């Protein structure tokens with residue numbers, strides 16, 4: 001039996017709203033940072049595998065800004081499966097994970113550099129360092 005929205009706690013509901021496409025706040029932070037440093041990009045490009053959040057044509061680089069729970073950031077405490085409705089969550093997350101892997105392969109096959117930015121690396125404390133590393137990868141690709 002699938003849990004309905006009524007069954008899940010508000011915390012869980014918050015997590016559910018963090019599905020790609022509705023979770024915009026951390027993406028916006030990353031975009032603003034890049035924009036302020038002169039990078040120009042396209043957003044949510046549907047013509048590319050996985051609809052990357054940020055696409056930098058000039059650098060042949062795509063960026064996914066991933067929620068740790070939904071995209072199962074390995075070893076991350078934010079990625080722990082809830083103790084209730086385990087099968088439900090496991091199935092959903094497994095599906096996301098295999099999609100992510102497939103899309104990454106497809107993009108790399110097409111010649112794109114794929115950068116994943118994890119939610120947990122965008123805390124106030126880590127944001128600057130994370131984005132500096134991202135820019136380093138962007139400008140040094142090929």
Ligand SMILES: [Zn+2]
Nearest residue numbers: 068073076120
């Ligand atoms: Zn994480």
